[in-house]
Amino acid sequence: MAFWNKDGKSTPTEEQILGELKKVLDPDLRKDIVSLGFIRNLKIEGSAVHFDMNLTTPACPVKDQMRDQAIALVKALPGVDSVDVKMTAEVRQAPQMDKTAMKGVRNIIAVGSGKGGVGKSTIAVNIAASLAAAGAKVGLLDADIYGPTTPIMLGIETAPKSVGTRIQPQVSADVKFMSMGLLVKTDQPLIWRGPMATKALQQCLFDVDWGELDYLVIDLPPGTGDVHLTLAQSIPVTGAVIVTTPQDVGLRISMKTLRMLQQTRVPILGIVENMSYYICPHCNSQDHIFGHGGGARAAEQLGIPFLGEVPLDMAIRTQSDIGSPIVVAQPDASSSRTLRQIAEKVAAQVSIRAFEAPVLEVE
Amino acid sequence: MPLDQKASTPSRIKKVSPLELMIVWADGHESHIASAVLRRECPCASCRDEMTGARILLPMHVADDLELRKIQLVGQYALQFEWADGHHTGIFSFELLRELCPCVDCRKKA
Numbered sequence: 001m002a003f004w005n006k007d008g009k010s011t012p013t014e015e016q017i018l019g020e021l022k023k024v025l026d027p028d029l030r031k032d033i034v035s036l037g038f039i040r041n042l043k044i045e046g047s048a049v050h051f052d053m054n055l056t057t058p059a060c061p062v063k064d065q066m067r068d069q070a071i072a073l074v075k076a077l078p079g080v081d082s083v084d085v086k087m088t089a090e091v092r093q094a095p096q097m098d099k100t101a102m103k104g105v106r107n108i109i110a111v112g113s114g115k116g117g118v119g120k121s122t123i124a125v126n127i128a129a130s131l132a133a134a135g136a137k138v139g140l141l142d143a144d145i146y147g148p149t150t151p152i153m154l155g156i157e158t159a160p161k162s163v164g165t166r167i168q169p170q171v172s173a174d175v176k177f178m179s180m181g182l183l184v185k186t187d188q189p190l191i192w193r194g195p196m197a198t199k200a201l202q203q204c205l206f207d208v209d210w211g212e213l214d215y216l217v218i219d220l221p222p223g224t225g226d227v228h229l230t231l232a233q234s235i236p237v238t239g240a241v242i243v244t245t246p247q248d249v250g251l252r253i254s255m256k257t258l259r260m261l262q263q264t265r266v267p268i269l270g271i272v273e274n275m276s277y278y279i280c281p282h283c284n285s286q287d288h289i290f291g292h293g294g295g296a297r298a299a300e301q302l303g304i305p306f307l308g309e310v311p312l313d314m315a316i317r318t319q320s321d322i323g324s325p326i327v328v329a330q331p332d333a334s335s336s337r338t339l340r341q342i343a344e345k346v347a348a349q350v351s352i353r354a355f356e357a358p359v360l361e362v363e
Numbered sequence: 364m365p366l367d368q369k370a371s372t373p374s375r376i377k378k379v380s381p382l383e384l385m386i387v388w389a390d391g392h393e394s395h396i397a398s399a400v401l402r403r404e405c406p407c408a409s410c411r412d413e414m415t416g417a418r419i420l421l422p423m424h425v426a427d428d429l430e431l432r433k434i435q436l437v438g439q440y441a442l443q444f445e446w447a448d449g450h451h452t453g454i455f456s457f458e459l460l461r462e463l464c465p466c467v468d469c470r471k472k473a
Contacts (some may be wrong), residue, residue: 025448169392229436230441232438232440233441233454234438235437235438235439236438237439261442263456264438264439264440264441265438265439265440265457266438266439266440358374360373360374360376360439361376361434361436362376362377362378362434362435362438362442363375363376363377363378
């Protein structure tokens with residue numbers, strides 16, 4: 001059925017527009033945007049078409065591409081002069097999550113590494129800050145009891161307040177965060193046996209007022225210890241990101257953490273290679289100090305996504321030291337772009353899991 | 364998902380009765396495991412030696428009519444049971460549960 005407007009031109013029908021929009025595929029979810037339910041509030045006013053595109057994450061890496069494609073297709077319909085698209089996002093809840101004590105938390109992303117010192121916390125902080133900057137509600141739990149660094153990287157080192165038995169997380173860079181390091185004085189070490197670590201982690205998960213979160217990023221300690229096991233046993237982790245350096249030693253130990261997570265059926269969202277190369281501040285030449293391509297090769301062998309290479313960049317380090325993550329302080333720096341792309345890929349992988357993961361319950 | 368992973372991924376978990384657990388696996392196979400069998404095969408450190416794997420709990424000490432009280436999911440990889448005798452420390456990975464399937468086909472493969 002075609003309508004005719006004042007100028008005698010035909011107005012497209014809703015079916016025609018949805019038919020065109022069905023040609024736009026979400027490359028991560030491998031379905032068209034109409035079947036995925038992304039198109040909302042479709043309005044046709046004469047030759048002007050308006051609709052919302054409601055994605056599964058505000059940090060969608062192909063957001064612009066899908067919007068531009070949708071606009072071009074609808075605009076090509078006869079009788080359409082203007083297309084106005086409002087981009088919105090609603091992060092889906094991982095299917096297992098609503099059954100736990102952390103009802104408001106939609107997805108949990110664990111960031112782990114094999115050996116220490118690979119920049120795991122730096123990556124975790126910048127992923128969290130990138131997702132928050134994209135408009136998502138983000139939390140960060142620093143569960144590295146041996147070397148809690150996020151209070152330094154986020155510039156708040158005072159203990160959180162408690163309301164009743166609930167702990168109020170600190171907020172920095174729009175990220176709600178809690179660190180095991182905030183449970184003791186800055187220069188005091190946590191000297192805990194396994195059961196204490198387990199209890200403290202559960203307290204940070206369940207007694208902190210996380211509220212509504214699209215993503216809770218958990219910065220794990222290096223290796224495969226009590227914290228990992230407690231996490232894998234206490235909550236359905238949506239997925240894990242493994243951080244490694246390109247050198248063989250780091251990679252081989254990362255594999256142990258990866259295998260442990262796989263054994264406890266935590267889906268692996270991908271590998272990030274940190275300290276991939278050094279950019280000389282004098283001549284801008286790139287040096288692959290720790291070797292090259294190790295992370296990408298490992299990801300390919302294991303059949304898991306490779307999320308990106310982060311350079312050894314002095315700016316990343318200085319921003320971490322002054323408590324203001326580079327993705328927030330210098331959003332246009334090339335390292336910020338790299339880190340943001342990694343965060344977007346992580347968000348895309350989380351969306352894929354939310355669609356694929358089966359719901360398991362005991363009847 | 365590769366076939367061997369499907370074989371150890373549950374799609375349905377049901378306590379059919381206090382004496383029987385049913386698991387339907389992602390490969391379509393259906394396992395019915397008796398409560399007493401689960402208790403006898405408990406992998407926890409007080410039922411099996413951590414280093415050698417030798418039995419500490421002897422099968423004869425578990426009554427055939429020992430009832431299952433509670434079944435709980437552990438993360439996304441295992442189940443934890445509580446029996447009428449109060450024992451509850453064993454964590455049964457999905458792989459172990461599939462190995463415990465008593466059906467003739469699975470016994471032949473084992």
